[in-house]
Amino acid sequence: MADLATTGPTSQAAPARLDPYRLRGDFPILSTANRFGKPLVYLDSAATSLKPLAVIEAVDGYNREYSANIHRGIYEMAERATGAYEETRVKIARLINAPDPHEIVFVRNATEAINLVAYSWGRRNIGRGDTIVLTEMEHHANLVPWQLVVQEMDGDLEFVPITDDGILRLEVYEVLLHLRPKLIAFTHVSNMLGTVNPVREMTEMAHAAGALVLIDGAQAVPHMPVDVREIGADFYVFSGHKMLGPTGSGALWARRELLEAMPPFMAGGDMIREVHLRRSEWNEVPYKFEAGTPDIAAEIGMGAAADYLMNLGMEAVRVHEQDLARYALDVLPREVPGIELYGPAAELRGGVVSFNLPGIHPHDVAQILDRSGICVRAGHHCTMPLHERFDLAATARASFNVYTVPEEIDALAVGLREVTRIFDR
Amino acid sequence: MDDLYRDYILEHYRHPHNFGVLDAPTASYEGSNPLCGDRITMMLGISDGIVREVAFTGRGCAISQASASLLTDEIKGKTVEEVEGMTPDDLLELIGIEISPARLKCALLSLDTVAHALADEAAEKAEPDGSASAPSSTSA
Structure with missing residues (x-):
């Protein structure tokens, strides 16, 4: 040892x-070593992962060599920052096989990604009496935002129960789909039970019932091949800090037409095309959802983490x-x-x-x-x-x-x- | 090896003092730490401004339950004022082990619950149409 x-x-x-x-x-x-002189035995990677040198150096490199803001400056250093930031979008798209890097929205973590969808898509598409189906094994991040949406919009939540072995009961899921839910939101991998859910099958069933699907991939993207095209999901979210990247990095992937139809979640700089005193026009996706200066160093670090994982x-x-x-x-x-x-x-x-x-x-x-x-x-x-x-x-x-x-x-x-x-x- | 899990702490955890219920407590409160699931119900029997009887039930970690056991021993026979005057440091001294920041909530749940029980009782007495039975001189 x-x-x-x-x-x-x-x-x-x-x-x-x-x-x-x-x-x-x-x-x-x-x-x-810890304060007792014992070497680190780190068995808490589901909370956050450790960071490899490649990620540490990517963050450090931005801070030391080109810490300019993105999408603004004309000078070389700013172009370098913008380039590294946008290159990360390409890497993340490759990691989950998204068809288009512009379908990747950078956020702080999976929680923020779910909140973005809940506030933007949810408030526009969930109405009185509409149902959202979740499961009993959801992280609070994929539960509480939907509680807020249905409370505000007067909708309903239903839950797919699990067996004593921690497996989703798909026969009950099938029954719940008869309620014609608008959205099914479930975790790809349970952060407590470890269960890997049959996401592709569940997505197909949801689509057959006319529902959209959001998948919480926080415990999946760091640990297994994820192909959003093969799964067929509509929204897929994950955190950078659980996949060897820095805290403060994360991503939402959604089909482009969904993102284009969704109103902005936060407003401010970088998310606009034109601003007048009494009205504004939104920037194109994904920038419409990235108001204000993001955690540039962290997202670039997440890109290095994606490289590291794909290399393995x-x-x-x-x-x-x-x-x-x-x-x-x-x-x-x-x-x-x-x-x-x-x-x-x-x-x-x-x-x-x-x-x-x-x-x-x-x-x-x-x-x-x-x-x-x-x-x-x-x-x-x-x-x-x-x-x-x-x-x-x-x-x-x-x-x-x-x-x-x-x-x-x-x-x-x-x-x-x-x-x-x-x-x- | 372990400062935190000394024999007397574990002894209080396994065989807590004053564990049980009072038939007619004059003050009681259920306190909990939702983050860890520690739960303690404190019951006090107060007359003439003195804690005559005290009992608790609950479940949780060794620190929270041993702390409740030690605290109930300590406050029995004390005046309400004395108990109200107890600080977190007093309780930590009573527990006698070094508590890491992450476990402070576990250690202090018992005192927090006692404080809530006393505050509730005081508020009840203060209510004009409440069944105030004690003389007004006891209100702090």
Whole structure:
């Protein structure tokens, strides 16, 4: 465990597999230690990911070398900033196979993207008695904005329930579609259960019923191949900071005709074509939705993160993290007596494992693990209704990323046995 | 190894003092930390301005429950004024372990809940048409 960055089995991996031991060297933070001198075992990537040197340098490069505003200056440095910013749009479009980079709207995070759609599209298209269908496993970010919309517009929310294994009940979804909902909004991958939802099938069903589809891809884009054309979605949102990029970066993708018909979400500079004292004309998409100076450095950093991930290959990332989930689901019940695990089998999940130790609050679990340098999330993970569904006040959660290695899951198991020992003594 | 999870803290967590309900509390309040799911109901039996009886129920982390156990021991027999005068630092000293910023809410939930219970009781007494039974001299 002493030096994870450089040890580990020498892999003679096929090209499609990634080598987590080698790429750990790309993440400077992994060579740090906590206040107890323990090396970092970071198992909270679903909250935010660590950042590779390529991303740190991209942000630094903008700040050091060309920190001009975008879409305004005529001088060379400003053109360079605009170029890097717009190049990121192209990279993000490539990452999710969007047909047109101008369908990518930069936002601060997935939450802002959903709010943008809720306020702009929702207020114009959801009317009295209209239904929006969500699921029981949504992050608050894909729940609360819709609560506000239906409260204001006098619409209704319906929810696709889940099985005890954390799988959406599609037979109920099919029934809900008979209500002729206007919109279906659901997560691609659950941030608590890890469930990977059948997004393509669900989108087809929604379209057949005449509904539009918004997919929360915050836990999917960083971890697996995502192809918005193949899925057929109408809106797809994600955060940069969960995909190795900086905080303050994120993206909304939507079909161009939807974006063109939507009114602006925020108003100000850069989103206008002409401004008169009493009226204005909007800029073209996506600029219509990007009022004011954005977090230029962060978005450029997200572009570097997209490059980094595409260079690894998203299929290889998916295989690696599914292997880790399988390993955790195998090792933890064996090594940690009494541990309760939530969510589906490894085949149906991403790199997320939520758990509890009987009789011990997850905050106590997380606090004791911290002494061993192990970072896990404890709480409701912004999914209170989902925790209510399982009659849980809170859970602890271990989540993985490209730099996670099986030895860290071993360390978690040892740490959890220590928690049990302290509470049983 | 662990400053936070000393034996006496865990002992209070496993076997909390004053855990249960009062038949006829004169003040009670349910406090919670929605972020972690800690929940405590404090019940006080006050007469002549003195906390004669105290009990609590709840569930949550070791810190929140041990804190409630220690606090209820401490305030039993004290005057309302003394209890109202207790500061977060007083409670942290009573708990006697170093609490990290992220866990302060867990540690202080018990005192916060007691303060709410006392404030509610005081507000009830102050209501002119309320069933005020205590002499006006007790109002702070």
